[in-house]
Amino acid sequence: MPIRTVMKANEAAAWAAKLAKPKVIAAFPITPSTLIPEKISEFVANGELDAEFIKVESEHSAISACVGASAAGVRTFTATASQGLALMHEVLFIAAGMRLPIVIAVGNRSLSAPINIWNDWQDSISQRDTGWMQFYAENNQEALDLILIAFKVAEDERVLLPAMIGFDAFILTHTVEPVEIPDQEVVDEFLGEYEPNHAYLDPARPITQGTLAFPAHYMEARYTVWEANENAKKVIDEVFAEFEKRFGRKYQKIEEYRTDDAEIVFVTMGSLAGTVKEYVDHLRKKGIKAGAAKLTVYRPFPTEEVRELAKKAKVIALLEKNVTFSVGGALFQDFSRALVNQEEKPILVDFIIGLGGRDVTFKNLDEVLEISKKALSGEEFDEVNWIGLRKEIL
Amino acid sequence: MAVRKPPITTREYWAPGHAACAGCGCATALKLATKAFSEAMEEKYGDPNAFAIAQATGCMEVVSAVFPYTAWKVPWIHVAFENAAAAASGVEAAWKKLGRRGKILAIGGDGGTADIGMQALSGMLERRHNVVYLMYDNEAYMNTGIQRSSSTPYGAWTTTSPPGKYSIGEDKPKKWVALIAAAHQVPYVATASIGNPFDFVRKMKRAAKVDGPAFVQVHCTCPTGWKSPLEKGVEIARLAIETGIWPLFEIENGDFFNIKIQAPGGGAKVKREGGRVVAIEFKKPIEEYLKLQGRFKHLFKRPEAIDEMREQIKAMWKVLGVDVTLPKPGE
Incomplete structure (x- = not known):
């Protein structure tokens, strides 16, 4: 047993x-x-x-x-x-x-x-x-x-x-x-x-x-x-x-959460997926059409699954604890490449978050949501966003 | 008709067709080392093939394993420059779990051993892996085109220690890795030379047979990097021994007080006390060794540098517990 x-x-x-x-x-x-x-x-x-x-x-x-x-x-x-x-x-x-x-x-x-x-x-x-x-x-x-x-x-x-x-x-x-x-x-x-x-x-x-x-x-x-x-x-x-x-335990390269009918899908990896899923529940209660997805496999990159996921979303918000300087996060680069030649594709917005152990809170995710909503409604938005920066000490 | 037994096995593990330079002393060293290893394994385990090689990046690696060819008739692996000793540790551990008898031979040049591979070597020796580490010492980074290493001798020209108005060539004394290895108190450490192949083979066999780690530092001529005549490799290596440049010694279990020193030959007078070599009076001046090599040519216009070299050699022998006298030419 x-x-x-x-x-x-x-x-x-x-x-x-x-x-x-x-x-x-x-x-x-x-x-x-x-x-x-x-x-x-x-x-x-x-x-x-x-x-x-x-x-x-x-x-x-x-x-x-x-x-x-x-x-x-x-x-x-x-x-x-x-x-x-x-x-x-x-x-x-x-x-x-x-x-x-x-x-x-x-x-x-x-x-x-x-x-x-x-x-x-x-x-x-x-x-x-x-x-x-x-x-x-x-x-x-x-x-x-x-x-x-x-x-x-x-x-x-x-x-x-x-x-x-x-x-x-x-x-x-x-x-x-x-x-x-x-x-x-x-x-x-x-x-x-x-x-x-x-x-x-x-x-x-x-x-x-x-x-x-x-x-x-x-x-x-x-x-x-x-x-x-x-x-x-x-x-x-x-x-x-x-x-x-x-x-008896199921694994998928990309695990989706409440993505059916979602307009904004938050994509992340690791333990942050738990926080994000809870945040999605919180948004759904407020009637916001949000979903989440987690990459269990990052390499080989699950291109096909990313393309399937992309069909379900108007905006994909990538939450990532890494950065390539002057470019953005790795997921942003990989998602961009997976979708660049697709006829219909969602808007990608990149979020650099939680570096060096900085806690990721619902308040941070609210910030992510606001920027994602801007993208959804056709307003101007920044492609790469550093979330939770303490601007007062910069 | 009686057939004389060859002095060493005719089995070859380092096959002809490798791409080493003509006159390469290191190729000779590897040929002899693998033969010696095979004999040792046959004598110890009844299986002449009971060994595998883990080798560092370097001349002897790139010339011996160019895909789709190999010069190796023994299981062989190359990983990178600085980690032959670590890779050998892994192979040895795997063999232990597979219940395979035999010994692992790690091979690196002086750059891969004295410099970039020093830490991995120390770790392997300290952890007491059943590995022989063979350092083939041609006294510079020859694979990349003759740059100085910490094993380059004082006064030598290399492309990164060129003589000039403000330089006599390499300006640091040679680092003796064998002494550092011995400080790990491993069962067996020796220096050897292709100038004395019988001594080298004996030491490689000894190293292969001891239980636990061993280290052998073998002096190999490099005609390309030393700017020396192709056909004089063994002669030059022998002159290094006979003039006092290259000491031949063995240290067991880090017991520096009972270091075994081999007589250098060349007419040198050896003084022993209680079986221990305490003094050597060399008869051949180091100039006989230096003059055959273009890398030391500039020193002949700077005799004070050659005198400084003599002082450094005396100091090195002092560490071995031996007082030496080194003649000047004509003395």
Whole structure:
């Protein structure tokens, strides 16, 4: 029987790792993710998890050791955040290019400077061109489930890509919520053993991994990463369906909330989706036709689902905890690209919100609504809006 | 007719056809290292192939694995420049969980080891992974076109340490990574040279056979970067040993007081006390080594720089607990 209990997202991630039975874990402490390697250390120390836990001297070495282990043919896991993920950046490209299905749990945290340990998504969003798949959890149960799902998708022969699962710093990493821990036997059946046919370092069948490619081959190698990301779209749907069948919890790349007949749809990711859904209920009571949508999968980007969603809205308000300077948020860029050649499309309005752990309140969302209404009624509006700025200290 | 047994296995793990420069001393080092490793694995585990290689970006990486070709007949992985030791840690951990016997060989040049890979190396040694780290030391960033590293010797020309009105070339003493590795109190640390292949092979076998981490720093000539004659690679490397430039030593478990120093040859007089080398009187002046290499050519117009080099060499030997005398030409 699954165990119903309460735990922090960090503990849920450690439990997911334990259930997935990786053979090698390499990790380095960093706020807010430190509890994950701590908890895994306990599992290993107690004999509850039969894995090598490499206590590396940096995140760069953590991901490098994961690449070595994964290339040797075993399931690998690590956890990090913020500066740690930024330090891994170089090797993230390599892991994807070498088609190694490593899974990272990311306690989404801002990037320096100024140094700040609280939540936004700049760390993982900044890795969006590495070739990694990206999943974002709304709550602690999703953090656990999405790690299991990520292993299954990553190791699929049609995919073979690494994956990161983001969950918001402190809001989830350090907050206790009800979580159901699935049965080990069911997880074993779901994931199976990892026995790669492309990555092993076995003296009985020596292969060379990580070669140099000249211009005659480099583009094709990169194209296979593109292709794998495209394949992943279908595989993710299949795995979501299988997950629902086995564990009873439904996942979708984009989860919609009260979008039928909605004029304004608020789109976001992570724990902010919870706040936004409640705000939508609040607006509906007042007769305002508002809806919400949450991206559970950010990479591969769910283009088709975005186009479907766009048909239902007159204005899409993108609420995002990240920024590309002089451009706007990542979702704004990605939604723009998904819709630019569509005949009919909603107006997109971008909102940079909640950076560095700034709380997102209904008052902030009222501001979002006012600007979105302007767009809806054909008034002038700013495309990119920083919400909740303390103008008095600027 | 009696057939003489070859001094080392005829098995090849580093295949011909790689793209190293003519006369590359590092290619020779890798050929010997893999042969030695294979012998050690055969002797220890009864399986000559019980090893895999994790290699840093660098000359020996780019010349050996150009898709769709490979020079490697052993499982081999390259990840990036600074992380061969970390990648090797992961491979070793995976092998442990797979129940596979054998040892991992990590390989990096002096830039990938002494500079950008220093932290990963320290971590791997400290965590006591069952990995041998081989640093092939050609004393500069040769892959990018001869820039100084912290392992470049005093006085050497490189493209980033050019001699000029205000420069004698590289102006810092060489950093000896083997001593830093030994400070981790790992089971085995050695320096070696392609100028003494038998000593190198013996040390590689020893390193491969110990349980836990080992570090070997091998001096390799680079005709391209040293501006030296292609055919004189081994001779130049041997002169480095015989003139006192390149010490050959072994340190077990960080026991600096019981460091083992190999006699340099070249007529040098070695003085021992209680089996320990305490003094060496070299007979060949360092100029014999320097004059064969274009990278030191400018020093012959700056004899005070060569004298300074002698002082630095004495200081380095002092760290090893050995008093050396170094002759000047004609002495």
